[in-house]
Amino acid sequence: MSAPSNGLGNMLPLGHDLAGTSSQKKKKPGRSPSLIWQLLTDEPDPQRRNAAACKHCKQQLAMQQSMPDSLMDPTTIGVSLKDDATAQGKDKMGGGMVRERKGKSGGALSKAQHERLEEALAMHAYVTGMGFEAMEECHLARAMAILRTNVKLPEKKRLEGDLLHRCYDKMHKQVWGFLTASSTRVCLKRDAWSNMNLYNTSNPEEAYVTYMAVNNDKRFFLESEKAAGDDAQYNSILIAQDIKRMMAPIVSNVSGVVTGSTEYHSRAWEMLKAEYPTKFFYGCISHALHLAIMDIFGPEKSVENDPRRLTPQVPMDFPFQDLVEFTNNCNELLSFFSSYQYAPKFKMFDSQLLHTMKSFANASPTMAWGSLAARFRLLAQAEDVLQTIVSDPDFVGPNAPVNQRATRQSIKEFVLSLNWKMTLEKAVTILTPIELILYKFQDDRAPISEVYFESKHLLTDFDAVFGLTTVELEYIKKVVTERWQYVLSEAHGLAFLLDPRYIGKSMTRDYREQIEELIFNFPETDQDMGLNEERKRAISAEYTDYVIYAKNQRANRTFKWEMLEKGNRSPLQFWMTDADDWPHLKSLALTLFSLAPSSVASEKTLCKSTLAQSSRRNKLSFDDMRRLAFICINDSQFTGGRVAGDLQNNTLPDFMGDTALSPDGMMMWMI
Numbered sequence: 001m002s003a004p005s006n007g008l009g010n011m012l013p014l015g016h017d018l019a020g021t022s023s024q025k026k027k028k029p030g031r032s033p034s035l036i037w038q039l040l041t042d043e044p045d046p047q048r049r050n051a052a053a054c055k056h057c058k059q060q061l062a063m064q065q066s067m068p069d070s071l072m073d074p075t076t077i078g079v080s081l082k083d084d085a086t087a088q089g090k091d092k093m094g095g096g097m098v099r100e101r102k103g104k105s106g107g108a109l110s111k112a113q114h115e116r117l118e119e120a121l122a123m124h125a126y127v128t129g130m131g132f133e134a135m136e137e138c139h140l141a142r143a144m145a146i147l148r149t150n151v152k153l154p155e156k157k158r159l160e161g162d163l164l165h166r167c168y169d170k171m172h173k174q175v176w177g178f179l180t181a182s183s184t185r186v187c188l189k190r191d192a193w194s195n196m197n198l199y200n201t202s203n204p205e206e207a208y209v210t211y212m213a214v215n216n217d218k219r220f221f222l223e224s225e226k227a228a229g230d231d232a233q234y235n236s237i238l239i240a241q242d243i244k245r246m247m248a249p250i251v252s253n254v255s256g257v258v259t260g261s262t263e264y265h266s267r268a269w270e271m272l273k274a275e276y277p278t279k280f281f282y283g284c285i286s287h288a289l290h291l292a293i294m295d296i297f298g299p300e301k302s303v304e305n306d307p308r309r310l311t312p313q314v315p316m317d318f319p320f321q322d323l324v325e326f327t328n329n330c331n332e333l334l335s336f337f338s339s340y341q342y343a344p345k346f347k348m349f350d351s352q353l354l355h356t357m358k359s360f361a362n363a364s365p366t367m368a369w370g371s372l373a374a375r376f377r378l379l380a381q382a383e384d385v386l387q388t389i390v391s392d393p394d395f396v397g398p399n400a401p402v403n404q405r406a407t408r409q410s411i412k413e414f415v416l417s418l419n420w421k422m423t424l425e426k427a428v429t430i431l432t433p434i435e436l437i438l439y440k441f442q443d444d445r446a447p448i449s450e451v452y453f454e455s456k457h458l459l460t461d462f463d464a465v466f467g468l469t470t471v472e473l474e475y476i477k478k479v480v481t482e483r484w485q486y487v488l489s490e491a492h493g494l495a496f497l498l499d500p501r502y503i504g505k506s507m508t509r510d511y512r513e514q515i516e517e518l519i520f521n522f523p524e525t526d527q528d529m530g531l532n533e534e535r536k537r538a539i540s541a542e543y544t545d546y547v548i549y550a551k552n553q554r555a556n557r558t559f560k561w562e563m564l565e566k567g568n569r570s571p572l573q574f575w576m577t578d579a580d581d582w583p584h585l586k587s588l589a590l591t592l593f594s595l596a597p598s599s600v601a602s603e604k605t606l607c608k609s610t611l612a613q614s615s616r617r618n619k620l621s622f623d624d625m626r627r628l629a630f631i632c633i634n635d636s637q638f639t640g641g642r643v644a645g646d647l648q649n650n651t652l653p654d655f656m657g658d659t660a661l662s663p664d665g666m667m668m669w670m671i
Contacts, residue, residue: 040052040054040055041053041054041055042055108148108150109148109150109151114151117151118154118158118163119163119166119167119170121135121153121154122154122159122163122164122166122167123167123631123635125159126164126167126628126631126632126635127631127632127635127636132156132159132160133156135153135154135155135156135159136153136155136156140153141153160620160624164624164627164628164631165627167631168627168628168630168631171630171631171634171635172630174634174638175220175222175630175634175637176249176250178218178220179213179220179249179250179253180249180250180253181253182253184215184253185215185253185255185590185591185594186213186214186215186220186250186253186254186255186594187213187214187215187254187255187256187257187258187594187595187596188211188212188213188243188246188247188254188256188257188258189210189211189212189213189214189257189258189284189596189599190209190210190211190239190242190243190246190257190258190259190260190599191209191210191211191212191260191284191599192207192208192209192210192227192259192260207226207227208224208225208226208227209224209225209226209227209242210223210224211223211224211246212599213250214444214596215444215594216444216445216570216572216594218637219444219637220633220634220637221629221630221633221634222246223246223626223630224626224629234264235264236264236265236267236268236271237268237271239259239264239265239268240268240271240272243257243259243268243272243281244272244275247276247279251276254279255279255280255591255592255594255595256279256280256281256282256491256591256595257272257279257280257281257282258282258283258284258595258596258597258598258599259281259282259283259284260283260284260287261283261284261285261287261288261291261483261486261487262283262486263486265283265486266283266485266486268281269281269282269489275526276526277523277526277528278522278523278524278525278526278591279526280489280490280491280591280592280595281489282487282488282489282491282492282595283486283487283488283489284487284598284599284600285437285441285451285454285487285597285598286438286441286442286598286599286600287598287599288483288484288486288487289434289437289438289480289483291483292434292479292480292483293372293431293434295479295483296320296323296430296475296476296479297320297323297324297327297372297427298324298327299314299315299318299324317471317475318475319469319471319472319475320472320475322423323423323426323427323430326423326424326427327372327427329410329411329414330375330376330379331375332407332410332411333379333386333411333414333415334375334378334379336407336408336411337386337389372427372431373427373428373431373432373435376424376427376428376431377428379424380421380424380425380428383421386415387415387416390408390411390412390415390416391412391416395408395412396408396409396412422467425467426467426468429465429466429467430462430465430468430476432465433458433461433462433465434458436461437454437458438600440454441597441598441600442598442600444596444597445570446597447495447499447570447571447572447593447597448491448492448495448592448593448595448596448597449492449495449496449498449499449501449502449571449592449593450597451487451488451492451597452488452492452493452495452496453496453502455484455487455488455492456506458480459477459480459481462476462477462480490515490518491592491595493507493511493514493515493518494515494518494519494588494592495571495592495593495595497512497515497516497519498519498546498571498575498585498588498589498592498593499571500550500553500554500561500564500571500574501554501561501564501565501571503547503550503551503554516543519539519543519585519588520536520539520540520543521536522539522588535584538584539584539585542581542582542583542584542585543582543585545581545582546579546582546585560574560578570593571589571593572590572593572594575589575590575593576590
């Protein structure tokens with residue numbers, strides 16, 4: 001900023017001591033002191049600085065620069081001085097608060113603010129899957145410096161260390177604080193069958209037991225630990241003890257527990273029910289139907305590697321050997337074509353179809369069964385292309401690789417066989433009724449009363465399957481019935497009776513009376529030992545009023561009942577809003593309709609943990625990976641509601657459309 005012209009300088013008074021300065025004295029370094037600088041800047045001793053900020057335009061100017069024309073205009077300066085004086089007057093009236101706020105906005109962060117900033121940045125790194133070293137990237141530091149010059153971003157070591165522990169502790173406190181709230185009802189999910197491995201360990205065959213707590217709005221990941229030996233998976237006592245351990249901190253808010261659908265879990269339910277009579281324990285419907293698919297399409301011929309007999313075995317009267325061989329051939333075909341390097345004339349698969357083939361071919365054994373129907377539909381869609389490829393002379397000709405000729409010949413015979421299409425259609429028609437049910441229960445919001453409803457209709461649905469012999473139909477019904485016994489419990493019958501859409505419709509008289517006795521004698525707390533006759537009479541009267549009211553609503557097809565029938569209103573909402581006249585019955589119904597029918601939706605939520613196990617974080621310890629998974633999965637429950645990708649309704653898909661053929665199509669969501 002250059003010195004002003006003499007004309008402007010003559011307009012201003014000079015200090016008395018400056019006017020009488022002797023020319024004989026040695027001149028002090030710097031510019032001559034003058035009151036002129038007070039008009040240009042608020043900085044102290046501006047004459048001794050190399051640059052200063054203009055008090056009017058806030059522009060930083062070097063002393064060597066020419067003064068802007070706007071500052072050379074006396075009119076402009078006069079207006080600026082007037083405005084500045086007015087601002088100073090307001091500042092004095094406000095006790096200097098304006099200047100204080102301005103200084104604070106650009107000043108240093110307090111210790112608490114800096115900690116919150118670090119935790120927010122760390123959470124961003126954790127939930128987005130970014131590499132921790134990206135936080136040290138220079139452009140990010142420059143961007144933050146624009147906002148606050150003194151901000152220091154957390155280093156990689158801190159993201160892996162104390163910040164991870166701090167964020168985990170806060171998330172842990174937040175999750176368990178929500179679960180222990182007095183108004184919270186949750187259902188615990190114990191999954192040991194889908195073999196979810198959240199930690200990317202070196203042995204993918206290790207068995208992990210995963211626990212989640214869910215209600216109608218949220219799904220919280222609690223833990224996923226390696227099973228402590230084979231006994232932990234197949235010993236009913238150890239299963240019951242493990243469930244009891246997880247229930248202990250929130251036992252008063254737990255409505256029930258859904259587990260795997262095996263004989264070992266069924267025995268554990270009985271032990272737990274004796275200790276917790278107000279809780280409900282039952283099996284996952286998706287697991288049961290998953291095992292039913294294996295019973296039909298992939299039972300094992302021996303049990304040498306399955307001492308606990310969890311893998312379905314081939315019975316003497318097994319009628320589906322053709323489907324077992326067909327399934328094995330389909331898997332071999334998918335594996336070959338997803339890895340085969342085609343000659344140019346063989347590149348007939350579109351990119352989406354080839355991508356889907358690779359997804360199925362690389363699926364884990366558990367997912368392979370879950371996606372079986374989607375695999376069959378994929379082959380049906382690609383039938384013409386497959387036949388064209390295998391019919392080409394070069395496919396198994398002299399130019400074919402020697403080590404592939406046997407495989408290619410087998411695939412060619414399989415694709416060109418006369419019964420290939422007929423067997424494919426038969427397999428799809430058998431799986432379709434099961435698919436419909438699995439699709440229905442992929443959401444936690446599906447009422448548990450629907451499980452009992454579907455258990456009664458699935459067997460009759462198979463009667464409509466075209467092309468089955470009497471022996472085949474009877475075998476399917478036997479398999480499904482055996483699997484249902486490890487799913488159904490008293491919770492399903494009670495919910496079916498207390499669902500105002502059904503009110504126990506189609507129940508046999510004996511079973512209905514049995515369920516009604518459970519309602520009348522249902523204890524108020526787990527500690528109630530004796531029978532309270534007064535409470536029993538009160539519940540009986542409430543139940544009678546409820547049945548009359550619900551039947552009238554259904555007979556008159558009221559607006560409320562039609563909302564229930566169309567799915568625009570849930571049974572849980574009915575009992576929350578319309579059941580104040582039946583307090584005892586309402587408490588039982590709210591417990592029942594807070595139960596989840598399966599563990600599928602929670603397993604979809606666990607897919608978010610893939611953010612935690614990227615290759616950029618493969619040096620984290622097992623304990624740190626566990627903390628990171630806890631943060632990643634649970635953060636969305638507080639910040640964004642449901643995890644992206646969850647279905648918002650239960651609209652059934654078009655099973656014959658192309659959408660069912662994608663990797664995310666039917667039954668892929670089982671895992």
